[in-house]
Amino acid sequence: MSLNVLLLDNVDPVCAEVFKERNIHADQRPKIELDELKKIIGKYEAIVLRSGTTVDEELLSHAENLRIIGRAGVGVDNIDIPAATSKGVLVMNTPDGNTISTAEHTCGMIIALARNIPQSVDRVKSGGWDRKKFMGTEVHSKTLGIVGLGKIGTEVALRMKQFGMDLLAYDPFTTQDHAKEIGVELVELDDLLGRSDFLTVHTPLTEKTKNMISLDVADKLKPGIRLVNCARGGIYKEEDLVPLIEKGIVAGAALDVYTTEPPTKELYETLKNPSIICTPHLGASTEEAQEKVAVQIASQISDALENKNYKGSLNSKSISLLTNDEVQPYVELAEKLGKVSGQIMPDNANNFSFEYTGICTKYSEVLTDAILKGMLSQYVSESVNLINARHYALERGFKLSETNKSDDKNYNDLITIKLGDSSEYKQISAAVFGPGDYRIVEIDGFGIELRLEGDILMYQNLDKPGMLAAVSSTLAKQDINIGALSLGREGKGSNAITAVIVDRQLNNEELDSIYKLDGVSNVKYISLS
Numbered sequence: 001m002s003l004n005v006l007l008l009d010n011v012d013p014v015c016a017e018v019f020k021e022r023n024i025h026a027d028q029r030p031k032i033e034l035d036e037l038k039k040i041i042g043k044y045e046a047i048v049l050r051s052g053t054t055v056d057e058e059l060l061s062h063a064e065n066l067r068i069i070g071r072a073g074v075g076v077d078n079i080d081i082p083a084a085t086s087k088g089v090l091v092m093n094t095p096d097g098n099t100i101s102t103a104e105h106t107c108g109m110i111i112a113l114a115r116n117i118p119q120s121v122d123r124v125k126s127g128g129w130d131r132k133k134f135m136g137t138e139v140h141s142k143t144l145g146i147v148g149l150g151k152i153g154t155e156v157a158l159r160m161k162q163f164g165m166d167l168l169a170y171d172p173f174t175t176q177d178h179a180k181e182i183g184v185e186l187v188e189l190d191d192l193l194g195r196s197d198f199l200t201v202h203t204p205l206t207e208k209t210k211n212m213i214s215l216d217v218a219d220k221l222k223p224g225i226r227l228v229n230c231a232r233g234g235i236y237k238e239e240d241l242v243p244l245i246e247k248g249i250v251a252g253a254a255l256d257v258y259t260t261e262p263p264t265k266e267l268y269e270t271l272k273n274p275s276i277i278c279t280p281h282l283g284a285s286t287e288e289a290q291e292k293v294a295v296q297i298a299s300q301i302s303d304a305l306e307n308k309n310y311k312g313s314l315n316s317k318s319i320s321l322l323t324n325d326e327v328q329p330y331v332e333l334a335e336k337l338g339k340v341s342g343q344i345m346p347d348n349a350n351n352f353s354f355e356y357t358g359i360c361t362k363y364s365e366v367l368t369d370a371i372l373k374g375m376l377s378q379y380v381s382e383s384v385n386l387i388n389a390r391h392y393a394l395e396r397g398f399k400l401s402e403t404n405k406s407d408d409k410n411y412n413d414l415i416t417i418k419l420g421d422s423s424e425y426k427q428i429s430a431a432v433f434g435p436g437d438y439r440i441v442e443i444d445g446f447g448i449e450l451r452l453e454g455d456i457l458m459y460q461n462l463d464k465p466g467m468l469a470a471v472s473s474t475l476a477k478q479d480i481n482i483g484a485l486s487l488g489r490e491g492k493g494s495n496a497i498t499a500v501i502v503d504r505q506l507n508n509e510e511l512d513s514i515y516k517l518d519g520v521s522n523v524k525y526i527s528l529s
Contacts, residue, residue, distance in 0.1 A: 003305050006044040008032065009052035011072050011297075012290045018298035024305065038062045046301050048072055048294075051281075057083040068304055070297040073284055074098055076314065085315045092300050092312040095388070096151070097293035098284035103155035105283045106200055106230045109254035110160065113198075113226050114139050118277045140164035145196030147212070148231070149174040149184065150380055150392075153202035157182050168192050172347040173379050175397030186348055193220045198228065205232035206378045207505065207527050214240045224251045230283045233258040238267055245275045252276065256283050310387075317366060317386040327363045331386075333438045334367040334415055336452040336528060337430045338374025340440070343526045344428075344458070345375075345419045352420070353401045358413035361404035367415060368402055411441060424522040425458075446488030446497045454483065454501045456526040457511075462519040463489045463496040471498070471520065474513050480504065505529065 003024045007015055010030040019026040027044075038059060041047065046068040049055070055069055060083055069079055071093040084091050112118055115136035123130055144160050146153050149171040157167050167184040170192045179186045193199070193213075203209045213227060214237035227250060229236050238259060244250040252275040258267060261281055271278050284290070296312070303309040310316045321328050354371060356364045372389035380392055393400065416429040429442040430452065438452040450456070457475075461467045472482060481503040489496035506525050514523050 003046075004044045005046040005048060005301065006041065007048045008037075009050035009072075011048050011050060012294035014291050015048060015072065015294035015298045018295055019302065022298075022302040022306075024302055034059075041066065045305060046070060048297055048301065049078075051075065051078055054078045055084070056080045060084060060087055060089065063087075063089070068092060068301050070301045072097075072290075072293040072297045081315055085318045088319055090304060090310070090316055090319065091314045092297065092304070093314060094293040094296040094300070094312060097296050098289050099151045099155060101286040101289035102152050102230055102283035103159065104286075105256060105279075106152070106156050106202075106228060107159050109228050109230060109256065109277070109279070110139060110144070110198055110200065110226075112277055113228065113252050113254040114142075119274060139198070141166070142197040143168060143195055145169070145192040145199045146184070146202065147171070147189070147192070147199070147209075148202035148379070149179065149182075150202060152231075153200075154182055156200060156202065157184050165198075168195060171379065172345075173342075173376060173396050174348060175350040176348055177350075178397050188347070190220050193217065193225075194222055196222055196225055198226045200228040201231050201235045203231060203235065203379060204377075205234050207529075208378055209235050211235075211237040211240075213237065213244075215243060218244060218247070218249050221249055223249055225249070226251050227253040229254070230256040233261065238270055241276060242270055242273050245273060250275075254278070257281055313387060314385040317369070321366070326359065327366070329432045329435070329438075330360055330363060330367060330413070330415070331370045333430055333432050333452070334370035335374040336438050337415055337417060337428065337440075338371035339378070339528060340374075340452065340456075340526050341371070341417045341419060341428060342375035342378060344423070344425045344524045346423050349420055349423065350397050351399045353403065353418035355403045355405060355416040355418065356414070357405045357407060357411065357416075360413050360415055361406075364402050364404055368400065371415075371417065372398075372400075410447075414441070416442075424460075425524070440486075440499070443488065443497050443499075448486045448488035448497060448499060450486040450499045451484065451501070452528060454529050455503075455505050456499055456501055456528065457506065457514065457523070458497070458499040458526060459514060459523040460521045461496050461498055463494050464519065467496075467519055468498065470517050471500075471514060474517065475502065475510075478510050478513065480506065480510065 005019055005024055005026045007026055007028040016026040016028055041063045042065055045065055048070040050072050057080055066089050068090045069084060074093055074095050076093055079091055081091050116134040120134040142165055144165045144167055146157055146169040149169050161167060161183050168187050169184045170189045176186060212235050227236055241253050255278045300312040321331055354368050360367055369386045369389050372393045373384050373386055376389060376392055377384045411431045414429055414431050418427045426444050430440045433439050440450045482500050483503055484501040486499050511523055511525055514520060
């Protein structure tokens with residue numbers, strides 16, 4: 001039986017050549033309307049795409065023979081992975097193919113921004129000269145702040161170090177050893193913003209990174225900072241860029257990515273500002289990168305169709321687990337607990353212990369993968385999944401240990417994460433209570449029962465009358481409603497841990513109002529929404 005693959009979005013022609021060598025028929029349709037795609041997709045066992053095609057549940061309903069979706073590149077934001085997983089369709093990407101091209105483009109944008117290259121090119125081509133108008137600045141001896149020291153952030157650091165730049169980085173999941181190895185000083189985010197002459201970001205777009213740079217943080221920025229974004233649109237609040245430039249806080253910005261692509265009419269007006277340079281999402285647009293990812297994805301899909309190898313798969317473990325009703329709830333519990341731990345652990349921690357009890361001991365390996373996926377997913381720019389999470393953790397210098405226990409005095413089946421003695425919260429345990437009902441049951445020895453859902457405010461406090469009233473009234477003044485509450489304490493008048501589920505996300509100003517309350521400490525906001 002012949003195998004058929006559909007190539008979309010102007011995937012490099014070498015992709016079809018690789019399939020041909022593997023005796024797989026490939027149809028290349030660089031431009032196709034959605035209605036036509038729905039009509040023909042049922043003929044194919046695999047599709048290859050870039051960012052131009054969106055694969056959602058509706059399209060998948062027409063793909064009765066589809067086995068694999070291959071993304072020739074890194075980002076899979078345009079693929080509904082849960083919907084694909086539920087249909088048993090593998091999703092693959094090529095996370096390494098674009099690294100060098102994107103890093104080089106970032107470096108080019110830094111230099112272009114420093115020396116006003118695009119603006120001066122336009123001026124000369126229009127018949128002008130005006131050398132003094134385009135006076136630039138050297139990058140040598142300037143400080144480059146890097147948010148995210150994954151593959152691309154690391155490659156940018158190595159290159160700009162050769163230009164003589166001083167390197168700072170903020171990445172809660174990079175160890176001091178890794179940073180030292182590449183000559184980067186790890187600092188807190190506010191410190192980085194206040195010391196950087198240039199700032200480049202290499203993180204995914206999450207609730208924590210959205211609008212990382214905006215008018216709200218203007219007072220934290222070093223005056224004259226220059227901003228570069230070749231990662232994800234929305235990390236810089238685009239409508240605030242011109243006001244930041246006009247106020248003299250930001251000297252210029254270089255953008256390759258945008259919240260909406262192509263940009264909206266309003267955004268195009270922003271991009272006309274002479275201190276902003278911009279490119280049309282060219283980070284991965286090199287002949288080498290496109291050829292590399294096309295060859296990689298064709299080889300990966302061919303191997304998978306022939307049941308030889310599943311390298312690059314983002315959901316193969318998830319598919320196998322969907323048929324295992326026993327383990328699936330604990331995988332979901334582990335990932336949620338990992339997300340919580342990732343938001344309460346100290347920055348740059350690298351020693352973690354995972355302890356499993358009861359039925360969890362049977363699946364400790366995959367549960368550790370799920371915990372690491374939850375921990376890393378909000379901070380790592382690559383697509384993190386059950387297959388590659390451990391790789392990314394070890395790459396960042398994590399030291400992991402797993403322990404299996406036969407039983408626990410209170411719970412039969414328990415997952416416990418130990419975050420280390422330097423953490424404000426050192427140990428957290430959770431259990432499955434029923435279908436879709438996952439709960440934290442203990443924090444640092446305090447018995448507590450809190451559903452793992454929504455937006456959670458957690459803090460330590462003195463156990464005395466009026467503490468809860470002070471917190472709840474402070475939240476009420478800001479129109480924040482409490483949906484659920486759990487309290488654990490050592491004894492009357494002693495220390496306590498309180499966790500509340502609130503009805504919406506909290507900003508830094510709202511969290512500060514809780515910090516300032518007498519008797520409250522170690523305030524943490526956790527988003528599971």
